[in-house]
Amino acid sequence: MMMNSYKILFCPFYCFLVLLLSGQTGMQAEARHLNHHLLTKLFAFGDSYADTGNTRKGEGGSWIEPYGITFPGKPAGRWSDGRVLTDYIAKYLRLKSPIPYRLRKKMASHIKYGMNFAFGGTGVFNTSSSYPNMTIQIDFLEQLIKQKVYTASDLSNSVTLVAVSGNDYNFYLATNGSIQDFPSFITSVVNQITTNLIRIQKLGVKKIIVDGLQPLGCLPQTTVSSSFQQCNSTFNNLVLFHNDLLNQSVTKLNQENNNSIQILDLYDSFMSVLNDSLTHNIQNSLKPCCFGVSSDYNCGSVVSNEKKYELCDKPKSAFFWDGFHPTQAGWHAVYSKLKATNVLHRLLWAEGFV
Numbered sequence: 001m002m003m004n005s006y007k008i009l010f011c012p013f014y015c016f017l018v019l020l021l022s023g024q025t026g027m028q029a030e031a032r033h034l035n036h037h038l039l040t041k042l043f044a045f046g047d048s049y050a051d052t053g054n055t056r057k058g059e060g061g062s063w064i065e066p067y068g069i070t071f072p073g074k075p076a077g078r079w080s081d082g083r084v085l086t087d088y089i090a091k092y093l094r095l096k097s098p099i100p101y102r103l104r105k106k107m108a109s110h111i112k113y114g115m116n117f118a119f120g121g122t123g124v125f126n127t128s129s130s131y132p133n134m135t136i137q138i139d140f141l142e143q144l145i146k147q148k149v150y151t152a153s154d155l156s157n158s159v160t161l162v163a164v165s166g167n168d169y170n171f172y173l174a175t176n177g178s179i180q181d182f183p184s185f186i187t188s189v190v191n192q193i194t195t196n197l198i199r200i201q202k203l204g205v206k207k208i209i210v211d212g213l214q215p216l217g218c219l220p221q222t223t224v225s226s227s228f229q230q231c232n233s234t235f236n237n238l239v240l241f242h243n244d245l246l247n248q249s250v251t252k253l254n255q256e257n258n259n260s261i262q263i264l265d266l267y268d269s270f271m272s273v274l275n276d277s278l279t280h281n282i283q284n285s286l287k288p289c290c291f292g293v294s295s296d297y298n299c300g301s302v303v304s305n306e307k308k309y310e311l312c313d314k315p316k317s318a319f320f321w322d323g324f325h326p327t328q329a330g331w332h333a334v335y336s337k338l339k340a341t342n343v344l345h346r347l348l349w350a351e352g353f354v
């Protein structure tokens, strides 16, 4: 009690007002603060929106210039010029960004902050990538639990990020392509995400953040056909269908599990940043910073020592980095939006955790 009155005494007027309005007594605030610090680990599953270095060097992609030029200053396995979603979620939790699974032996002292099992290019199902799909990624965590690398209390004090950013759909379009059958494929993707979420919960994880799909119709890989002028509403409507199904599915799981899963709405957050990009100091909303000189080339393509890509002067002023991924500035703006929606806050303080 002493502690609480002390805090209130030194709380300026507006701060006191905020406490009153939000219905938080000093004591609740204190308990919640303590709670926050019990979250000691972040795990991540999924694809390039979460991957921080699991794919092998020498395979191109995120390991070639100019990837990583903003952070850490050279290519390091992140699919951007700098930080990605996992890094921002870790920052929110005040944790170090979890080490890639691939580096668990090299950087053993970092295992205590959690681990990143995400591999760029993968989906919940097989895709053209030869890296492990999400089922196998979850197997990796299961093995580490069997090996007692992580204990039950580690898991119950952790947050897990699940990033599914559309590789299943890219693969479907490349191999099957029927727009008519797309809705039924979306249903099977969301069912597989749901199966994965249940499995992660059964491993003992109490708090899960799952990405709602970003507007695929606004990604440069799609908007290139309109010279980066407008989003494709056909694709965006399919994304909204995916997100709707995911919402229904998670709502149902949460009724049984104390709201332990929160959806990170990348659709709304991307859209609102793209719609109001100047507020975030972003001049180029749809045009990517780094792009192949023709459709045969990608960001980073080099042929006989000749660069086959164009790079913008200021990655800080672009939302998109390449055909599929936001820049660090883009992720930062999305993160700011997400923080404002309180979804991360709700996850941390969801009932049943105390």
Ligand SMILES: *[C@@H]1O[C@H](CO)[C@@H](O)[C@H](O)[C@H]1NC(C)=O
Pocket (backbone or CB within 6 Å): 124, 125, 126, 133, 134, 135, 136, 192
């Ligand atoms: C994931 O990959 C494994 C092995 O490659 C495969 O057996 C399994 O069917 C895949 N899972 C899904 C859901 O496609």
Ligand SMILES: *[C@@H]1O[C@H](CO)[C@@H](O)[C@H](O)[C@H]1NC(C)=O
Pocket (backbone or CB within 6 Å): 126, 130
């Ligand atoms: C997924 O790919 C693996 C090989 O990488 C293969 O063994 C497996 O059968 C595939 N599973 C499905 C469901 O296609």
Ligand SMILES: *[C@@H]1O[C@H](CO)[C@@H](O)[C@H](O)[C@H]1NC(C)=O
Pocket (backbone or CB within 6 Å): 176, 178, 181, 185
């Ligand atoms: C691909 O399309 C055919 C019909 O065009 C359909 O029967 C099949 O189920 C589709 N595959 C997937 C993975 O949806």
Ligand SMILES: *[C@@H]1O[C@H](CO)[C@@H](O)[C@H](O)[C@H]1NC(C)=O
Pocket (backbone or CB within 6 Å): 231, 232, 233, 234, 235
């Ligand atoms: C959106 O993409 C689909 C599939 O590629 C295409 O058929 C359609 O014309 C595009 N729509 C717009 C508005 O560009």
Ligand SMILES: *[C@@H]1O[C@H](CO)[C@@H](O)[C@H](O)[C@H]1NC(C)=O
Pocket (backbone or CB within 6 Å): 247, 248, 250, 251, 254, 261, 262, 263
């Ligand atoms: C599902 O959507 C409704 C309406 O937008 C929203 O209030 C609710 O929080 C969403 N549920 C989840 C689990 O995100």
Ligand SMILES: *[C@@H]1O[C@H](CO)[C@@H](O)[C@H](O)[C@H]1NC(C)=O
Pocket (backbone or CB within 6 Å): 271, 272, 275
């Ligand atoms: C974009 O901004 C306009 C005007 O402020 C608003 O009417 C529209 O709903 C916004 N769209 C999105 C996707 O936020």
Ligand SMILES: *[C@@H]1O[C@H](CO)[C@@H](O)[C@H](O)[C@H]1NC(C)=O
Pocket (backbone or CB within 6 Å): 256, 257, 258, 351, 352, 353
């Ligand atoms: C949900 O919360 C209640 C009360 O806080 C607790 O008794 C119960 O075990 C929790 N259920 C799950 C599945 O975590």
